[in-house]
Amino acid sequence: MISFFPKPYPDELFYSVIARYFVRSGSNQPTVTIKELFGAIRAASIDLPCSFGRLIERLPTGTDYTSEGFIYNNTLYNFYSPFLGPEKAMRVKDLMIGDDGKGIHPMCGGNSDIHLRSEFLRFCPECLRKDKKTYGEIYWHRVHQIPGVLVCPEHRIQLLDSFVPVTRHNKFEYIAASEENCKLTKPKKRITTYSLDRLVEFAEDCGWLLANRLDSKPSSWFQEKYSEILKQKGIASCTGINDLQKLHDELIAYYGSRTFSLWNFNFTRIKSLNLFTKFKAFRHLLLIRFLAGGAGKFFESQHSKYEPFGKPAWPCLNPACEDYLQPVIKEVKITCCLNKHGKPMGKFSCNRCGFKYARRGPDQSENDRIRVSSVFEIGDRLREVVLDCCEDKRTNELSPKIIVEAFGKLGYEPFWLKNKKPQSIIKISTAHKKKSEIIKIEKRQMWVNLISKNPNAIREELKTLNTQLYFWLLRHDKEWYKANSPISRTGIHARKGKDWNALDAETLARVSPIVRELLESHSRPKRITLWRVGRIAGIWTFLDKNLDKMPETNAYLQRVLETTENYNIRKIRWAAEYINQQGKQMFRSSILQVAGISRLSAAIEKEIERQMHSQQIHM
Template sequence: MINFPFLFPDEILYSNLARYHRDSGSENHKQTVDDLFGDRNVCAALLFPSHLAALCRNIPIGSKLTPEELIANHTFFPYYAPFLSHEKNLGLEEIMILDKGASVYMHLGKPASTLKAEENLKYCPNCVVQDRETYGEAYWHRSHQAEGVFICHYHNNVLIRSNVSHAKQRNKHVFISLESILEDTVGHQQILIQPHSFEIIDYIAKQTYILLNYRFEPLGLENINQFYVMKLQRMGLSNHSGRIRWADVIPAFTQFFGKELLMSLQSYIAPSQEATWLHKLLRKPRVTCHPLRHLLVLKFLGETVESTYNGICHDKLSFEPFGKGPWPCLNKAAKHYNDSIIQSCEVTRDSKTGKPVGTFSCSCGFVYSRKGPDQTMEDRFRVGRVKKFGEEWSEKLRVIAQEDIPLRGMARILGCDPKTVVNNLTNKDIIAVTKIENQHEIMVYRERWNGLKKKNSHASVTELRRLDQAGYTWLYRHDRKWLTENTPIKKYEAIQKERVNWKERDVELAKEVKNTADAILNEKHTKLIRVTKTEIGKRMGKLPLLFNMLHKLPETSNQLDNVLESIDEFQSRRIEIRALESMKTNTVIKHWELVRASGLKVEFIGSHRELLNGLSVK
């Protein structure tokens, strides 16, 4: 080869080889392939070209290009590398360097992927102008060809989808340069995107460019999965043990991106779907997943490729809802108050909210807990509930109880409620002081309540409570007997419960069961459905009624007994219907054809042999 063209920044290797073909003056693409690779059967692969060692040998003497440099800077290997295992990365490099190109997509698992590759090459009109000014000609940019990239990461304008297809069989040995198609742009279409999704599309374009150019090492499938689960835990979408709340994750994911955008990215997940790409990505990793879908998950989690890489490399993979220990002792009575000396934190799950609950036990006997996860540093010094005060706290209480300190002052010293102080005191004199101190406060609250009643003479106790919640609560805790005697009399409104006429409902349901069963029997679908109680209940929208209240519906129960099909009855009906269908096109029905059309399993053929023999011939 002579005059092999210089590779431009962000140029995909396909583009460089297309420019070589154009400049060589050859009209035979297979001859160009033979000149480049020494083999006329090598395909013009866009994303993962192979035979790169042969290409570098054929490049003119003096060139310093190596297969490794081509792979890193001008193929899609770096796009996939962080999300593959180390072994798969080595295998993929070997395939591209040697002559094993046919196995590259099988190696990546792309044939089984529901996300199909872009068929047509894309370009940015602004890049065309800029490249012509800088390099003298336009070329195909590598970062524009990835799935889900609809805008230029540099110019932020929408890409144009050309009429050049690299996926069609007739083009598999053809290299087409960008300049050669710009004279006639018939068939070129600007990609349509919704304005409200521009921010997400921009994120995908920029993160794709970063993946292609920053040369990230493989992150490890297990590490990526742990990172994702940890982020979900912080968002409250997974519990502290790592169990993902799918009923919350799927709707939140769909709402975040919008159904229309996810469908355009071939990544929409219907609410009823199971074992989807998102399930496979967030559960224990067994298969690889397309980088675009990793980017969608990262965007949902509020992360980038760089932050994920840094998080995994710095071992930030474990979810610690209360941070790392040691944790502070919050016993105000202790000398080590606020000192971080607690070494262990027991994490449990709140049964109502599902949030983690941390229990902290200090050597001084003080035990406290709080709900997490902690959001700020101040949360580390927050007590949710004190489970045990401990001996040191009790000793401090006994000491200050002998001093001339009011009840509320004692409570402030000990970091608790005044009532807690009273409940823990045993000294009769202190209790007496407390009662005398409270007497004045009681009179103030009583007058406050009576004044409220007088101003709102027609209000109920609930309405009064709303007007003065604090006053009602104080009286309820300290003077409950008086409060009960001085609240308005409750006025109950008699509510007549609507009673169900089960006899009338039974008659109606029995008719509805019969009609639903007839409808199932008369359906002319390719797949026949057996008449069962569950199927009837689902179609009627009254499944719980048929299973839980049938003892009150005797006529409905009898009707169900009449219309339900056993497995044998259903199989016989299937055989007869398939036989009738076959008779419309065939005068003679063969035994094996009828068995296959009826979908009978081997173990059931014997029990229906007589019917099969009567409707078919061997």
């Protein structure tokens, strides 16, 4: 147990506390003093030290220090932890309390911010004077050592480099701040007023993180919050697709290229927002300040969900409905209007009358809630009312013109039709329905013809023969497709009460011609594998699961399936034959180039020599 321990100052780095202990104890043997404090020799760590548990055991009786207190108040843990995720943040804290600190820095981002780190410990001249006056001595501040902090958030002036290197020859040495190693020198870089404002904002956000013990958030929490704000700023589409190029350009415009150069940050294009910020506190803070105006606002405020059409409920706009203009629609389906620069398109449906309309957003005022961009379904109730007003009672189809004429007879005056052409609003197209039915009939006939031409084909084979048709039917006419296709899991791999002997013979008859065709092909060889044979036969899943139940097929395939070496030997033979057909002289290098082989074995070398010798005999 040690006899005393210095009381940490506000925002003092734990490294600085230990350095002041060295000074007060008069120690000139760092390793002996470190062992006295931690029970073992530990290298000095400036930002994320470990062995706090050992230190607490050796502190004088009656002190109220705790490992968590040191970690939260005197290290950079609070700067990194909010972005690590709950499990990783807890793991880092446990490592800092324990003795093994090797995994701490990799878990906090490793070398992702190495370009931001200073070669020397930094200090603020004004803080130095203030600390000397208040405490009678100076010390190293936490916020000044954060990677990317170039100015003091309190005094808005540029930080200066001390004479104490971050990486020292003696890794067990703790050097306290002093007037000798914190000389007032001229700043190395010139900072413009605009860049100074941005750097102060960043430093303030870092200071806020250090001062507030935040719960760590999973990456999904940040991505969801970023997505909502990006939508509100018009940098993401209504469906959440980020315009990464626009985000990159606006970040450059906000911070300025000069500011990024001060950070030594080569800001190239953003390929993925998740990868851009993953475990990188610096990059998170860049986005947070730009999107939310500061770390405090981002973490403490509840950003509202992106609602381009406001909050529910929305009115039914069917003049024939009892709920006309009443807020009865509880949900809206939002899609992107691709031809209007990604603006949101909301689709509204009244459950009572079936009236469906769409509106292009976002809404700018309360009056927009009763605005209509298109009506794509008038509903059964309005359809009956309109048909009753038609002169030709036999008509079953409605056009925009018929609907508007009926509105006039009934005395309906929908405000969303005023001063607008009916065709521009009412999008009920009977021609489109007729065309869709014709296309569906044509597709069905094509499928029937395909089956008649291949009566023994299973669904997988039919899919291979006409993939486009297969997926069209699956998407637009699924029930008909199921009813008019070979029985699911047909052919050799779905029969009740399987006769495995018969299946074995049938499977062997199916795969052997495929193997023979692969071997006899004059084109570039393809390796004979179980996957390739099964895929060509259309029974890959069946083979993979049931090959052990079919001894004849299994034995045959074990004979013909190729190892990598056998496949390469077959490629050597094919390459030699190809070179002979070209009438060219055969060299070892030309064979390997045509065959596409880089790794050689003794058997492959022997085959190359045999092929070259064979050509010489025939010349």
